[in-house]
Amino acid sequence: MLSRVADALYWMARNVERAENDARLIAVQLVRQLEHAEFRDDMGHSLWSPLIHINASESLFLSLYERMDDQSSLEFLTVADKNPNSILRCVSTARQNARTMLGMIPSELWELVNTYYYSVREYENETLRTETLHRLVDMVKSFSLQFWGIIDAAMSRGDAYQFVRMGTFLERAQKMARIVDVYSQGVEERQTHQQAFEYHHWSAVLQSVSAHESYVLKHGARILPERVGEYLLLDPLFPRSIRYCLEQMLDAFLTIEHGEVKSYARTLHVQLGKLCAKLQYAEIEEILQQDFHAFLANIQWECNQVGQHLATTYYLGAMDAE
Amino acid sequence: MKYHILQVNQYQYAGGATESINQVRLRPYTGEGQACLDFTLDLQPQSKCAWHKDYFGNEVATFSIHAKHSQLTVTASADVDVWAEALPTETQLSDAMSGELTSTEFRRRYAEYLAATSYTALPPEAATAETDELWRASRDALDYVRRISDFLYTEFTYHAGVTTVETKAEEFLARKSGVCQDFTHLMLALCRVHQIPARYVSGYLYCGENTALRGDAAMHAWVEVMFPTLGWVGVDPTNHVFVGSRHIRVAVGRDYRDIVPIKGVYRGGAQTLETSVRVHALETAGLQ
Amino acid sequence: MFENYVVDSGYDEMMRGADSPRDAYVRLHRTLADFSEPELHTRYRMAQSIFLRQGITFTVYHDERGTERPMPFDFIPKIIPAAEWEHIERGLVQRVKALNAFLEDVYNDQEILYEGVVPRDLIVTSEYFCPQVAHVAIPRRNHIFMSGIDLIRNETGEYHVLEDNLRNPSGMAYVYQNRYVMRKVFPEFFRDYSVRSLATYFTDLLSALQQLDPHERQNPTVVLLTPGMYNSAYFDHSFLAQQMGIELVEGRDLVVVDRVVYMKTSHGLQEVDVIYRRIDDAFLDPLEFRSDSLLGVPGLMDAYRAGNVAIANGLGNGVADDKAVYAYVPDMIRYYLGEQPILPNVPTYHLSNPEEREFVLSRLPELVVKQTDSSGGYNMLIGPQAQEMEIEHFRKRILGAPHKFVAQPTVQLSKVPTFVGGGMRGCHVDLRAFVIQGEHTTVFGGGLARVAMKDGSLIVNSSQGGGAKDTWVLVDG
Structure with a gap:
């Protein structure tokens, strides 16, 4: 193409x-x-x-x-x-x-x-x-x-379709990291009405990403920050979780390459693979114990890197850049 | 007369160039009055040339360099034998020749060389104002050509650096100073106005010891006019002479656009160019 | 709908008299009688909204926001009976054959010019004359893959050729879209007719292009080269590429390496065999044509010269479709084919010829004067509709550069009823017919009927307020 x-x-x-x-x-x-x-x-x-x-x-x-x-x-x-x-x-x-x-x-x-x-x-x-x-x-x-x-x-499920998937899921993953980041910072600034606030706050976040209903189906109507974070970041099945999005990216990439990664696409492959693995094996408690904001910022940065490697691998936007 | 010619063109690209593709018209002509005995085109960085003959009969080399480079050197070296003789100054056109010159058939045959081009176009009033008197005073069309050459030689100043390769005849007419390319374009215009087919010639001029001649530091340009029976007659308005064996022809066309010695397209920053031309006589017998 | 319809001067293609339709239109006339005016309005709006939704618009130039308007459209089709079409078809095939022979000759030995059948000066000094392609062995000697020949009917209904378009004729996509919209919005109209289908022509188009492949590969790579989405004919380009199943490329998608053309894909370079280009000659290759062109591909001309790629339509075709050369096409037909022209020209005077000039200048108010290197209905004087000042202005321009003008008698173009301002009015039409030249020459079974929707106007070009009609070629009768 x-x-x-x-x-x-x-x-x-x-x-x-x-x-x-x-x-x-x-x-x-x-x-x-x-x-x-x-x-x-x-x-x-x-x-x-x-x-x-x-x-x-x-x-x-x-x-x-x-x-x-x-x-x-x-x-x-x-x-x-x-x-x-x-x-x-x-x-x-x-x-x-x-x-x-x-x-x-x-x-x-x-x-x-x-x-x-x-x-x-x-x-x-x-x-x-x-x-x-x-x-x-x-x-x-x-x-x-x-x-x-x-x-x-x-x-048709050819390359065109895979590029659409890559665009969609990369955008979605990156935006999710940003949404969670921005809303979790909002929480730290407010101490009053802690519980009620948290409930409303996090259910609004869930709603904003169409996750409220499926979250409740999974965890019941208990809106806990760590469960929400886990759901939005690490859930393997929720189609807007960062993990799900990156796995889709990886799948689209491997489909384009027919499962066989040649030298020109190695950097992109490694980058995507590592990022997926990071989310697949991450534990929410561990993430929350460390710097949550730094974790999310890192995800966003990695997504950015993936975008750039994607462009060099497939010559995207190469002509406009010159 | 045998000559050895060495022309070196060196391009420097600020920030480098990629995807460069170029066309070169530097191979001297072989045909009536002249033969190119040997020619080499050396390119640095190295590249393969594809040759073709264009509509006007010129040999054109095309080459490209895709990888990034900061410098391009095009070196043309040629051995040329020239035996053409200048038209005797006293030559006249017969009535039959003059008649044929004005015939529809003749004009159509040389139509390319009668039409104004972007370089040679002059407002009609400007052209006739300059030439009417000369035209009336001329014995025949050939005499007119001679007078035009004299007019340009005496009324216009040879001065490098005041015009560019883009300068049009109209501008030169107003400015009254320029280089051989400008003399040539204006002469083409003034010949064509009076229905004398005229074409642009690029080439080299061997000056040798003759310091009065202008134009051997770079490539030279002059005019060829077409007359029945006589064929293409070379006239050099910059030096006001009929062209003989000191002039070495490279390419011909309707104007400068058809004979551009080197042109190219590339991606990258601004370029600078240095050109040097050396013409050596290998023998001097018979030089006029 | 036809109660107040006026059949006045000129040939009306549908109506013989106020209430008597011609044979081919009888059935349509009957169907139309069942429609009320509000119903037609509703249907008309439906059609317009389909055009807008599909993005079938043309860009209004000189408008900073790049306003897009849907193509004006009219639902009364131009109907051509089978026998009439057969005559047109033969005439077009003949004409395009001769024009192709002419181009081959002009860029090689120029026999027709040296023999004086066509004045040599007219051709070699034309701004469209392209010395760069002289003596290039072009695939199958096919210069005119696709041409658009504009036809008109005179006062008696006889077809004449008005103009040849041999460079980048556009409009074929509109033909399909008009038909699509008509079938969808006015299905009743088709009830009593058997109209020639347009569906099979893409196969002809694609195979004609594939046959040009200089390498004669099994499955050559064919691309359509467009100036891009801001070009007014972009819809045409994308539609044709899509329907033929070929890649739609821009200049920046192509690169020439060692005299071979490649397209830049997400997996590296892929060789291109045939380019159907919709970019004008001057912009094709900045190395050999306009050096400021950003639309073209540096080195393309050299790859073409090397025989590594086919370019359709050929370069330099403009020398054969200019308004001054037009007058010589009947002579070309006689010269190359030894036949009499089947479709006549409109008589044309050359203003470079002193006798013809004198005649024309004495009759300016009766004639149409056209500038030879203009198109789109610009730079024209329509004598009978012009003010005295305009006529005098043109007289000066003609005297300034007579070789740039030709004149023709004002042909009273035929009319077809058109739904304007809530009623039917006879509006002038012409027909752009498309001819596809491959191993065989095929005339596209239909065409773009262009209608001058401004009252009394003779200008049908879409850039000047013209609209389009569906053209029906009948299978029988």
């Missing part, structure tokens, strides 16, 4: 996944805002700031807006053209990617991404009220599901 197309597939998937994660986070904050008014920050800090933090875009935000209020934060997260991680920009990039490889992807997939783009654009001129946001978030989630539905049902 053309490396340019492989690159486009990978980034299309990453961007669709990123838009979905953005939307899920907004959804959870909306719920928290309504149900738990006591957690509203009376220092005037917006409830949306962790979200901006998750995308590591505070400095960009501050260069664009004078202050962090609901409207500016929401605009920034959803439809801002200048934020490369806003939902609109992610979807628009995914559409651009899809467009450069019409014919390599099912035409239904192109039509979906194209329609997706126009649907998000409709929010550009709307005032971002709670009910508008709910509609937007539902729409994004629904498009993401359709996206995967079409890929699952209509895309």
Whole structure:
């Protein structure tokens, strides 16, 4: 496959996944805002700031807006053209990617991404009220599901499919590490109402990554920080856990290489393999005893490395870099 | 007259170059009045050349260097025998020749060399303002060519460094100073305006002891005009002479674009070029 | 729907008179009678939304945001009975054969030029003349893999060739999409007709390209080279690549190593045998053409010269489809094939010829004047519709550079009823027919009927507000 197309597939998937994660986070904050008014920050800090933090875009935000209020934060997260991680920009990039490889992807997939783009654009001129946001978030989630539905049902399991998987799962793993990192830091800062706070806090995190129901099925309605951490980081079956995502990455990689890793792909193989092993054999108690933040930061860094080795191995983005 | 020519072109690339592909038109012509006896093209870094003959009959070498390199040296060395003689200055066109020159058939046959190109295009008023008087005073078209050459030689200054390879005839006409390439382009324009087929010639000029001649430090350029019976006649407006055995032809075309001695495309930073040309006479008997 | 329909001057392809459709249209006329105006509106909007969803849009140039608009479309098809089509088909095959022979000649011995049948100066000084390909042995001597020949019908309904497009004719994807949308939104229309299917032509296209492989491999690598997604015909490119099952590549995906063309894949370099390029000559190879081109592939021309890759359409085809050369195509047919042209040209005056120029200048208000190196309906004077000032302006331009212009009598283009402004109005149409040249020459069974939707306009180009209609070639009758 053309490396340019492989690159486009990978980034299309990453961007669709990123838009979905953005939307899920907004959804959870909306719920928290309504149900738990006591957690509203009376220092005037917006409830949306962790979200901006998750995308590591505070400095960009501050260069664009004078202050962090609901409207500016929401605009920034959803439809801002200048934020490369806003939902609109992610979807628009995914559409651009899809467009450069019409014919390599099912035409239904192109039509979906194209329609997706126009649907998000409709929010550009709307005032971002709670009910508008709910509609937007539902729409994004629904498009993401359709996206995967079409890929699952209509895309041949060749290299193209594997690059889509790699993009999706790498984005998902990295974003999960970041979400858990940001929300666990939030906990340390607050000491009052410890128990109630923890319960609501961690169930919101679970919800944000669609993990609440499956977590409860596994552990019952006891929302314990260490179990939540274990579930989101190390669970072998939950499809958004970091471990699961990285195992999928490894599987996609080995499928492309037909199970036989040649010299040019060795570095990537070793990197991915080590990372998977680390998560497969890790114990949550051990992680929590050490520096939890450092652990998560390390995962993010490793994911970044995987992304870079992926690019050199398959010449992704090589042409633009020159 | 036999000559040995050595031309060295050295390119330096700031930060290095990759995926470089180049075309070279440096092999002297073999045909009427001249034969290239020996030619070698040496490339550093080494590379394989593919040769082809272009539409105008020039020999073209294409080569590429993919690996990263910071320097490229192209060395052309040639042994050439030239026996062409300059057209006697008193030559005149017969009525039959003049008649044929203006015939539709003749014009169509040499149409490539009658049309203005991006280098030679002049506003119609500018062209006629300069040449009307000369044209009226001329006995025939050949005489006009001679007068144009004289006009360029006397009214324009040879001055290196004021123009570039991109300079157009129109700009030279206004500036009135430049190098052989500019003299040649303007002469092409002024011949073509009066329906005399004219083409660009690149090559070398052997000056030897004759210090009055201009243009042996680098490659030279001059004009060839086409007349019935006479064929292509070489005229060097930079030196105001009919071309004889001191001029060594390399390539011909409609303008500079067709004969660019070395051109290339590569990935990388800016380049600098140093060129040296040496023309040795291996024998001097019969030099005009 | 046809109560207020006016059949005025010119040839109406559907209606003989106010209420009498021509034979081929009788059944459609009957079906249409069952539709109410609001129903047609609803269906029309449905069609537009399908175009938008599929991304079948063209980019509006000179618009910073890169606005995309769906292609204007009309649902009354242009219907061509089988016998009429058979005549057109023969004429097109003949024409393309002669044009191909002409290109082969021009880039080799130039016999037709030296014999004076076509003025040599007109060809070798054309800006599209490409000395770089002279004497290159091109695969199968096939210069014109795909051509788009624009046809019009005059006052009596007779077909004429208006223009040849031998470089990168676009529009085939629209033909398919128009048909797709028509079948989906107006299925009733097809009820009483047996229309020639478009489904099989991709096989013809692909095998014509594969036959060009200079290595004659079993399964050559064929790619479509596009300038990229910002090109106005990008949809066409991606659609064709997809339907043929070939790779859609950009210049940066290709590299030439030792005179061989490769594409850069995720697993290294893969040799390319045939390139169907939709990039103009000037941008193909910065080494030999425009050095500022970022779209092309350095060294491509040399690989082509070495016989290691086929490029379709051939380079330098522009010398044969220019508006001035057009007038000589009937002579080419006689010269190369020894036949009389089946499809006539529209009479054309060359303004470089002093007698013809004088004649034309005295009749500017009646004539159409075209600049020979322009396309897309720009730089044209339509005498009968022009203001005096415009005519005088053109007169000056003609006198400044007469060889750049040709003139033609104003042909009253035929009309087909078109749904505009809530009713039916006869609008001028032309037809772009596509000819595919491989081992055999195939005329694509249909074409892009372009319609001038502005009132009274004669310009059908999509860049100037023209729309498209489905074209039905009937299997019988």
